[in-house]
Amino acid sequence: MQLARFEQYDHERLRIASDNSDINDSEEEGKIIPSLYMDRKWKVITNPDVTSYGQLTSQECGFITPQEEAGVDSKINSTYIDIDNKSNLLQKEIPESPIVWYPLKHQKTTLFTSLKKWRGVVLKTYKDCFLCRLVDQDGNSPDEEAEILLTKIFDEDLQLIDIGAVFYWSIGYRINPSGTRTKSSIIRFRRLPVWRSEELSEAQKKAEKTLIALGIT
Amino acid sequence: MLTPPLNEEVEISIFGPGYGECILVHIGFNDWIIIDSCISPSSKEPCAIEYLSGIGVPLDTGVKLVIATHWHDDHIRGIGKTVNSCSNATFVCSDGLLTKEFITFIKAYGARPGLTEGVNEFDIVLKSLETSHRTPKYASAEKALWKRNGPNGKPPCCITALSPADFAIHLAKIQLKEGDICLLLGSDLENSPDKRHGWAAIVDSNLRPEGIASVFKIPHHGSKNADLPEVWQKMLIKNPLAVMTPFSKGNVSLPTLEDVNRIKNQTSEGYITAPPRVKRVKKPKIVEQFVKGATKSIYQVNGFLGHIRFRADLKSKPIDWKTELFHSATSLNSLKV
Numbered sequence: 001m002q003l004a005r006f007e008q009y010d011h012e013r014l015r016i017a018s019d020n021s022d023i024n025d026s027e028e029e030g031k032i033i034p035s036l037y038m039d040r041k042w043k044v045i046t047n048p049d050v051t052s053y054g055q056l057t058s059q060e061c062g063f064i065t066p067q068e069e070a071g072v073d074s075k076i077n078s079t080y081i082d083i084d085n086k087s088n089l090l091q092k093e094i095p096e097s098p099i100v101w102y103p104l105k106h107q108k109t110t111l112f113t114s115l116k117k118w119r120g121v122v123l124k125t126y127k128d129c130f131l132c133r134l135v136d137q138d139g140n141s142p143d144e145e146a147e148i149l150l151t152k153i154f155d156e157d158l159q160l161i162d163i164g165a166v167f168y169w170s171i172g173y174r175i176n177p178s179g180t181r182t183k184s185s186i187i188r189f190r191r192l193p194v195w196r197s198e199e200l201s202e203a204q205k206k207a208e209k210t211l212i213a214l215g216i217t
Numbered sequence: 218m219l220t221p222p223l224n225e226e227v228e229i230s231i232f233g234p235g236y237g238e239c240i241l242v243h244i245g246f247n248d249w250i251i252i253d254s255c256i257s258p259s260s261k262e263p264c265a266i267e268y269l270s271g272i273g274v275p276l277d278t279g280v281k282l283v284i285a286t287h288w289h290d291d292h293i294r295g296i297g298k299t300v301n302s303c304s305n306a307t308f309v310c311s312d313g314l315l316t317k318e319f320i321t322f323i324k325a326y327g328a329r330p331g332l333t334e335g336v337n338e339f340d341i342v343l344k345s346l347e348t349s350h351r352t353p354k355y356a357s358a359e360k361a362l363w364k365r366n367g368p369n370g371k372p373p374c375c376i377t378a379l380s381p382a383d384f385a386i387h388l389a390k391i392q393l394k395e396g397d398i399c400l401l402l403g404s405d406l407e408n409s410p411d412k413r414h415g416w417a418a419i420v421d422s423n424l425r426p427e428g429i430a431s432v433f434k435i436p437h438h439g440s441k442n443a444d445l446p447e448v449w450q451k452m453l454i455k456n457p458l459a460v461m462t463p464f465s466k467g468n469v470s471l472p473t474l475e476d477v478n479r480i481k482n483q484t485s486e487g488y489i490t491a492p493p494r495v496k497r498v499k500k501p502k503i504v505e506q507f508v509k510g511a512t513k514s515i516y517q518v519n520g521f522l523g524h525i526r527f528r529a530d531l532k533s534k535p536i537d538w539k540t541e542l543f544h545s546a547t548s549l550n551s552l553k554v
Binding site for chain 1: 234235236258261315317320321322323324325328329343346347350351352353465466467497498500501503504506507508510511512513514515516517518
């Protein structure tokens with residue numbers, strides 16, 4: 001049995017990623033035609049219902065032998081190609097044997113459940129802390145002002161602390177990939193892209209237009 | 218609370234959510250002026266819009282003037298929506314805000330939405346003025362911002378900016394000639410060592426409108442550096458109605474006990490929209506633990522919207538003011554600082 005790995009290339013296309021195959025893709029949804037595999041042309045017809053485009057990010061399939069087919073979960077709607085029988089591949093437009101689509105293993109990520117989230121603006125800086133105004137992002141609590149200790153700020157954010165700098169402070173639970181829930185507080189400063197000369201020129205043009213529209217000369 | 222004033226009734230409403238202020242003036246006959254803007258903590262709506270809508274004032278025809286005395290965060294929150302809603306009102310601001318350089322700055326930052334509250338507010342104001350083809354007005358010292366000449370039996374009225382417009386308006390004065398009602402509305406204007414600036418320049422001016430005001434919006438949250446005794450002596454009646462809003466920033470909290478006592482010596486009719494510093498609303502335990510570990514200090518800067526309302530009949534002589542306090546508003550006599 002030879003194995004080939006199939007990946008969803010984007011929403012509409014699949015690609016073959018195998019040690020001994022070239023990568024080919026098709027613009028047609030659910031189809032890969034034609035692909036080069038071991039110097040031979042072959043065709044794979046996949047079933048879009050099986051692949052669940054747009055939901056799954058990658059899948060693996062294997063070419064299994066008829067003997068192995070019995071072990072495959074019959075509920076899996078699949079297509080099979082016996083790539084060892086290459087002449088068969090060339091002759092038959094719709095292969096008889098199924099390609100088995102294994103269920104996707106969802107990538108586990110760290111999740112954060114926020115109990116409180118503020119948008120902060122730095123008002124004044126001191127040696128060991130900075131004064132800021134905190135605006136509740138849920139919109140339920142009144143504004144607050146706080147002196148936040150610099151020791152609670154990530155090293156890479158320290159240089160961003162200046163009057164007017166904006167940051168976000170979230171307090172809540174972090175759920176690790178293992179499922180462990182830990183209390184957490186995260187303060188991150190906003191980073192801004194540098195001004196491009198095109199942006200400034202555009203702003204000047206808009207300002208001139210506004211002044212004319214407002215009757216200000 | 219939600220009863221509109223009578224046609225021949227003047228009203229001054231001062232809103233203060235603890236941080237920010239907005240003044241609404243009804244100069245009779247359904248003509249309204251809005252000075253500055255703040256947001257209601259509960260509804261997140263501009264206080265002036267919320268109140269006027271609540272009492273059934275048509276915003277498009279009722280509001281004649283929207284004045285931004287100066288572009289400080291505690292005076293402009295919600296002013297974009299206010300200018301937009303009052304679609305026929307004239308917008309007044311300092312001339313410095315309408316230079317090409319400043320508008321370019323607004324347009325540049327406006328293209329990156331969500332950056333700065335003040336920039337976004339001004340961007341909304343500019344877009345609103347452009348859309349409705351309104352030309353804004355500059356304010357400068359002794360400049361009449363709006364006049365009602367008194368046709369159809371309406372008493373004449375003039376609204377005059379008093380302070381130099383080198384940076385901001387700072388102050389607006391409203392004078393109702395018939396019925397002799399004068400209001401002196403100080404924004405954040407402070408004193409200056411140079412007598413050509415600040416309150417001293419206004420007191421000494423020969424060009425300022427005549428009249429002694431019976432209602433005084435105390436400038437700059439009652440701070441000492443905005444209080445000039447000559448203002449009380451020359452521009453106000455004895456024991457005027459005086460009102461102010463609190464302010465908190467860092468270790469500055471206004472008014473101080475000293476400020477309150479000083480003002481109480483000038484008038485027994487002093488009011489404030491909210492106590493200077495209110496008790497902080499506690500959060501869930503976990504949040505409080507992290508807050509305690511990450512901060513040296515934390516306090517609440519606004520809480521509940523305070524509203525002080527003065528109303529008087531335009532024809533009453535002497536003027537008989539009726540004072541109403543809503544929500545967190547209180548008199549200085551009962552204030553515990």
